[in-house]
Amino acid sequence: MSNNSDxxxxxxxxxxxxxxxxxFSYPLTEQILARFPKAKQIEVERYSEVFHRTRQHFQMQKxxxxxxxxxxxxxxxxxxxxxxxxxxxxxxxxxxxxLNCLYNCEYCFLQGMFPSAHTVFFVNIEDYFSAVSELLHxxxxxxxxxxxxxxxxxxxxxxxxxxxxxxxxxxxxxxxxLRTKSANISRLSKVEPAANVVLAWTLSPQAVIERHEPGxxxxxxxLDAIEKAIRAGWPVRLCFDPLLHIDGWEEAYRECVEMTxxxxxxxxxxEVSVGSFRVPKDYMKRMRERRxxxxxxxxxxxxxxxxxxxxxxxxxxxxxxxxxxxxxxxxEERIYTE
Amino acid sequence: xxxxxxxxxxxxxxxxRHLQLKKKKGLGPIQVFASDTxxxxxxxxxxxxxxxxxxxxxxxxxxxxNDLLINFGICGTKSxxxxxxxxxxxxxxxxxxxxxxxxxxxxxxxxxQEATLQTFPSPVDSGTPxxxxxxxxxxxxxxxxxxKFLGPHRIVLVKVVADRLQPHTVNxxxxxxxxxxxxxxxxxxxxxxxxxxxxxxxxxTEEEEAQIIRLCEQWKLSVTLRHQLLQxxxxxxxxxxxxxxxxxxxxxxxxxxxxxxKKYVEQLRQYLLYE
Numbered sequence: 001m002s003n004n005s006d007x008x009x010x011x012x013x014x015x016x017x018x019x020x021x022x023x024f025s026y027p028l029t030e031q032i033l034a035r036f037p038k039a040k041q042i043e044v045e046r047y048s049e050v051f052h053r054t055r056q057h058f059q060m061q062k063x064x065x066x067x068x069x070x071x072x073x074x075x076x077x078x079x080x081x082x083x084x085x086x087x088x089x090x091x092x093x094x095x096x097x098x099l100n101c102l103y104n105c106e107y108c109f110l111q112g113m114f115p116s117a118h119t120v121f122f123v124n125i126e127d128y129f130s131a132v133s134e135l136l137h138x139x140x141x142x143x144x145x146x147x148x149x150x151x152x153x154x155x156x157x158x159x160x161x162x163x164x165x166x167x168x169x170x171x172x173x174x175x176x177x178l179r180t181k182s183a184n185i186s187r188l189s190k191v192e193p194a195a196n197v198v199l200a201w202t203l204s205p206q207a208v209i210e211r212h213e214p215g216x217x218x219x220x221x222x223l224d225a226i227e228k229a230i231r232a233g234w235p236v237r238l239c240f241d242p243l244l245h246i247d248g249w250e251e252a253y254r255e256c257v258e259m260t261x262x263x264x265x266x267x268x269x270x271e272v273s274v275g276s277f278r279v280p281k282d283y284m285k286r287m288r289e290r291r292x293x294x295x296x297x298x299x300x301x302x303x304x305x306x307x308x309x310x311x312x313x314x315x316x317x318x319x320x321x322x323x324x325x326x327x328x329x330x331x332e333e334r335i336y337t338e
Numbered sequence: 339x340x341x342x343x344x345x346x347x348x349x350x351x352x353x354x355r356h357l358q359l360k361k362k363k364g365l366g367p368i369q370v371f372a373s374d375t376x377x378x379x380x381x382x383x384x385x386x387x388x389x390x391x392x393x394x395x396x397x398x399x400x401x402x403x404n405d406l407l408i409n410f411g412i413c414g415t416k417s418x419x420x421x422x423x424x425x426x427x428x429x430x431x432x433x434x435x436x437x438x439x440x441x442x443x444x445x446x447x448x449x450x451q452e453a454t455l456q457t458f459p460s461p462v463d464s465g466t467p468x469x470x471x472x473x474x475x476x477x478x479x480x481x482x483x484x485x486k487f488l489g490p491h492r493i494v495l496v497k498v499v500a501d502r503l504q505p506h507t508v509n510x511x512x513x514x515x516x517x518x519x520x521x522x523x524x525x526x527x528x529x530x531x532x533x534x535x536x537x538x539x540x541x542x543t544e545e546e547e548a549q550i551i552r553l554c555e556q557w558k559l560s561v562t563l564r565h566q567l568l569q570x571x572x573x574x575x576x577x578x579x580x581x582x583x584x585x586x587x588x589x590x591x592x593x594x595x596x597x598x599x600k601k602y603v604e605q606l607r608q609y610l611l612y613e
Contacts, residue, residue, distance in 0.1 A: 294576070
């Protein structure tokens with residue numbers, strides 16, 4: 001069980017599973033536990049007893065991540081944040097069937113948002129569906145289901161994507177975005193594509209992936225997955241977000257965009273979003289405390305309206321450069337910027 | 339530094355001998371033994387004593403975030419899953435009085451069994467109803483105090499199974515013998531936790547910090563501006579991975595009033611940020 005390839009003795013991921021008493025009775029709990037027959041199961045009253053402990057070490061936890069199975073209490077849906085793209089939809093919400101991610105991206109806002117790096121799965125998925133159904137009685141809903149996690153990366157452990165897709169199929173007024181960096185598309189190979197479920201891939205130059213997105217699939221692997229998704233008939237969105245001002249950024253992003261559209265036909269892409277790095281002030285403080293060795297996060301960002309961003313000139317150069325490249329392949333009306 | 343708390347001197351005795359700890363004098367009523375790398379405290383039995391002993395030890399010897407804190411001692415069990423003399427690591431604690439629960443972070447791989455532990459304020463026997471597999475009289479008091487000083491990933495409870503909840507069957511000599519036999523296990527645990535220490539964050543050297551403080555005093559800066567300047571200096575080191583440049587020429591900048599001070603702080607920040 002040890003994970004001591006780098007001369008340390010961290011446990012394997014998910015060596016321990018914390019389970020809320022109330023969560024034991026849910027079928028999803030049973031399904032998830034069956035995936036980890038050797039894991040030590042520890043009963044908890046509320047998931048927050050583990051997740052919200054003080055002084056947790058996010059980066060150490062990333063090396064030996066645990067699972068927490070919990071029952072979500074209301075609210076199940078949240079209004080979309082201003083720093084996120086709404087793609088022109090007026091009823092923009094997000095929801096989280098899971099908290100935290102399998103990956104460990106250096107710039108990830110989750111490390112500023114959550115006190116723990118352990119993964120929480122909320123097993124009462126039916127309660128989420130009830131909340132969405134209720135909202136759909138009032139108006140159509142645009143719902144992002146993979147903001148505070150990467151659900152496709154977890155699909156082999158907890159089949160949340162499949163459940164959401166099946167739900168969406170019966171609710172045409174619902175439009176779902178499933179954001180991912182995963183290449184795990186084979187997990188959806190037996191799922192019939194739904195016109196109102198958009199698979200949205202975050203794409204970065206390979207240099208960014210290697211330096212700042214540890215554990216994530218390579219650009220080539222992501223493009224392979226997207227190709228398969230398009231062939232299967234899924235609506236696909238590409239997200240060049242966050243743009244990072246790395247050394248050699250012009251060339252890196254040029255290569256990334258050219259490689260992307262040498263593999264993917266522009267007309268098969270539903271839309272593209274572009275956004276440079278931005279993080280709310282409160283999250284950035286904690287992210288910097290947790291990544292004291294990260295030149296990327298200790299860049300002299302400017303804080304405007306409570307959000308840290310690159311200085312205007314840098315932002316503009318980054319965004320304009322990549323927009324010029326993308327516009328060669330995608331018409332302007334299908335490209336969304338902040 | 340490794341901090342160890344035991345309830346009884348009989349539990350501490352083999353550690354003091356093996357780790358060559360010396361009694362620290364002049365610290366008051368609680369016994370503390372130490373070497374250059376280890377501090378051990380004998381708190382006396384009971385959760386309240388354990389909390390007092392832990393707080394005393396960590397207040398008189400303040401820990402760094404990477405330090406390790408261990409509660410080492412005997413426990414009882416009703417479960418046949420554990421044999422007498424076995425070393426067990428605790429992954430959940432329950433307080434028998436408040437029924438509150440605590441969870442050390444189990445990030446380190448080890449070859450021992452793990453269990454839940456219930457802490458009682460007085461001795462219990464096999465007739466006592468239990469919600470956990472192990473019983474002791476210190477765990478939750480120790481943990482609650484410890485968690486005020488260190489994160490859950492640096493707090494470990496190492497218990498040696500002494501009896502089947504028949505406490506009268508275990509005398510002082512048996513306690514010492516059980517703990518002595520468990521020393522190799524304890525050392526394995528300490529070695530593994532030390533191996534998982536992450537390198538400390540790069541920070542300003544004393545000279546670099548003194549350089550900034552001199553500037554702050556010369557320019558009569560407010561606490562906020564001082565903080566901003568120190569922050570800019572730290573970020574400079576993280577970004578560039580270089581020593582802070584010599585700032586002595588800035589000391590000779592004449593400052594007439596606070597507004598000028600603020601202006602030069604901004605100039606210096608820009609210099610450190612974009613240099």
